Amino acid sequence: MNQFSDEELVHEIIETKDSTLFAVLYDRYAPKVYNKCLGFSKSKVEAEDLTHDIFIKLYVKLNSFKGTSKFSTWLYSFTYNFCVNYVQRDAYRNKEQVNEDAVEKNATEVDEVSDEEILQLKAEKLKKVLSIIDPKDKMILLMKYQTTYRSKKYKLHWKLVRVPLK
């Protein structure tokens, strides 16, 4: 089983719905997903719950993986989307009302920020900033600066936050 590529493994799981094969997939990706969830959650317990929910949803939605990209890329995007939805839902539950006028005003006032300026930020300050900004913007920044992730969706998001794309 371990010599299977990710894509072969996923294909087998879709065909057989075998939970032992899914366990192999879990072993390969759970640490990465968990650490990604930690970046979006306030505590380890919350990150564990997120990881749990992601893998349950993954099992059910696995047949939507069409093999157009590498499985790792697809899972990465799946995880990010799940986490962003979770954070936004959480914010909504806490009844944090966003003043749309203020958001629009801010959007028009945003100047282009160079890579150098962003990379000069200190890690602690960066953590604080990332916890304040909109989860979607956070997702885009992490995708660009934390990984080498590239996709059409990411590029589309990129245009919306007006940060230079290289």
Add this chain to the structure above:
Amino acid sequence: MDNPFKEILHQEALPEKLKGKIMNDISFIKFAIDMADLVAVKYPEAIDNLLRLKEGKKENK
């Protein structure tokens, strides 16, 4: 230049107990899907085949 985004990457170990919890839930989901398939698809198919078989025998008589 150091990338601060790389510095804030988490490198925590995954709790072992999580796997058991997830695999239990996966097994339950699989069981639920199989049961639904049995009751909603397999049983009706079997009854349908049985009735056809009986109708066939009557016609032969």
